[in-house]
Amino acid sequence: MNSKKIIIIGSGITGMSVGCYLQMNGYQTEIYEKEPKVGGLCTSWKKGGYTFDDGLTWLVGSGERHIFNKFWKELGVIPTIKFEHDEVYAKVYLKDGTEFNLYSNAEKLRDEFIRFAPEDEELINRIYSAIKVISNSNLNLEKSPELFTYEDFQVFKETAGPYMKTVKEWEIKIKDFAQSFKSQFIRENFKRIFWFNPDTYMAYFILTLAWCDMGSCGYPLNSSIELSEAIQRRYEQLGGKVYLKSPVEEIVVDNNQASGIKIKKGEYKQADLVISACDGYTTIYKMLNGRFVDDDIRFIYDNLKPTQAKIKINLGLNVDRKDMPRYFNLSFSNTIKTSLDIEVDNFQVNTYSNQTFVKNGTSSLTVTINTDYFYWRNLYLNDKKLYRVEKQRIADEVIHVLDSKFRNVDNHIEVIDVATPVTFERYTNNYKGATLGWEKEEHSFINEKKIRKELPNLDNFFMVGHWTLVGGGLPSVMLQARNLAQLICAKDKKVFSAVIS
Incomplete structure (x- = not known):
């Protein structure tokens, strides 16, 4: 068994997920968290007898048809957390009193659009067809794309071709697509019917509604903190250790290699590898004192927009x-x-x-x-x-x-x-109070390659989470964590293994 010791900074979903997968593969990991409980943004709190929730509105992979369902089972989230899949994913109340139902079922959603804009039936059917292409796709995301061989890529391309083609076709901003409707009512209200940032690509609208159509975008009946605690239990059952109330002040570097951390009390903790699963800016400019940056990193933090406060x-x-x-x-x-x-x-x-x-x-x-x-x-x-x-x-x-x-x-x-x-x-510590990392807009996607998991001239170190991709959310960061564990295994010539709880 590989006894390499890995320290993870942050006990949000990303940190605990990567911890679980590394423990499954024989690594010795420890998580250091500044708060008195795990979860990061995926949390809940009580006040005056009421529980208030922040972090989990719906979860991709709540149903069996999505590959993420298997991954959530590996992490102990399912079946611990129970979900309901409502007929109406969301109701929209417009200013004039009109009520629009965003149905989970694609056929019912199509009929709802046609009810308001019969003159746009052809365009509405295009949306419907795109939703069905995605909902009928069966993506295999088991293997990290960074580890794909040529043969892996060809197999993925063959199975994911219609999915990827559809996503590419719908790389048009919501606000621009709205002008394609003949119906003045829909043109004026489209950004209200689905309230993403109007500069976001329509592809995200299509993807979300496709997940609903699959029955894999359910509402949790448990609180966000219960989801976080489910992953914590899984992590600790696998032998991992969580240290709460232990804020990391510094990532220690020797000869351009991360060698451990210093927590607030000045105590040094040695590690063979350090993973930051917390805020990107805090990691780069505070814990590492801005010593490992290049033009790409400076560009990201000077020019990319965090998600709307x-x-x-x-x-x-x-x-x-x-x-x-x-x-x-x-x-x-x-x-x-x-x-x-x-x-x-x-x-x-x-x-x-x-x-x-x-x-x-x-x-x-x-x-x-x-x-x-x-x-x-x-x-x-x-x-x-x-x-x-x-x-x-x-x-x-x-x-x-x-x-x-x-x-x-x-x-x-x-x-x-x-x-x-x-x-x-x-x-x-989230940068500018943003809760989902970088904004899903054209400028971010154009420059996404500048966002990296590794820093220049620093070895034995990775970053992971919603500051290392465009478009955050629990499923995205969970998949990132799983993929990073695979990458670490590959570097150590280990065969990655993941088992259901």
């Missing part, structure tokens, strides 16, 4: 609101100012009524709303009183919008909890 308004209601959809987008006429330069006219809402999150007869809501990181950072550093006042003001305006639409919201609120981009930054 968000505020989360969590509400505990002493009434069961099962009348509200589980997941919806609500547009409204009177905008809410969330920073000096940003006014929003819509937000997303998750509704929780099951007893994992609330006591019987109550419910909790999580409202996600766009904002600007620098506005909140400035307030937090220079005017804590105004910082608190602004949090309350936005919460009050959000409550007013919800009350106007659904009634009996305001008079049933027992708990209000507001998280700003600074909250996410403080708890996870």
Whole structure:
């Protein structure tokens, strides 16, 4: 058995996943985490008898038809975490009172679009056909692409050809594609019907709806922290060790080789290999003091946009609101100012009524709303009183919008909890408070090759997570972790093995 010792920085889903796969392959690993619990952004917290969730809205691979289902089983997530696959993936409430259903089933979704825009049936059928190509694809992602032989590539190309062709065909921005509709209603509301950043490619719209059509994009009935703890249990069962309340201050380098870490107490921990599964900027410019950068890395942090900063308004209601959809987008006429330069006219809402999150007869809501990181950072550093006042003001305006639409919201609120981009930054060190890494936009994809897992002139070191790819999310970083474990095994001439829990 290989006794190589590997230290992993960060106990988010990425860190614990790579830890699991390395333990499965005979490595001795330790995870160091600055917070008192695992999970990173995939977490939940309690306040006033309510559980508020951050991180997991739906999970790709919740159903058997997607290859990620097998990977989640390897990590102990399934069957520990239970999922439901709703008929309506999300409901969209438009300003004029119109309600649009984003059905999980592709046929029903096609019919819903045609109901609003019969004149665009041909274009709608193109969307439908693309969804079906993806949902009927059976990608084999078992092997890391970095390890593909020529024969592997040819086999993958043969099986994944229609999938890859469809993704390529839909590399058009959502805002540009919207103008293809004849229906003025759809043209004006398309970015509301699916509320990704309008600069995101349509391919992501197609992929998400295809996963729904496969029955592999389910809503968890358990909280995000339970998912994180399921992977922690799997990791510890495999022999891994997690050290909480152990923030890493420095990655120690000897002769251009990572040789260990120093934690906050100044204590040195030796390692044969160090993996950073935490924030990229913190790793490169703080833990490594900016010593291992080149023009590509400088370009990335100077020019690529992190994902849109968000505020989360969590509400505990002493009434069961099962009348509200589980997941919806609500547009409204009177905008809410969330920073000096940003006014929003819509937000997303998750509704929780099951007893994992609330006591019987109550419910909790999580409202996600766009904002600007620098506005909140400035307030937090220079005017804590105004910082608190602004949090309350936005919460009050959000409550007013919800009350106007659904009634009996305001008079049933027992708990209000507001998280700003600074909250996410403080708890996870995430660059500019961004929770999903780099924004999925054209400029990011053009420069994606500049984003790397290794740093120049530094050996025995890897980075992994949503700062080493464009487009974060739990499935993406889990796959990255699995692929990195394969790469490490290959470098050590070991045959990678993964087993279901």
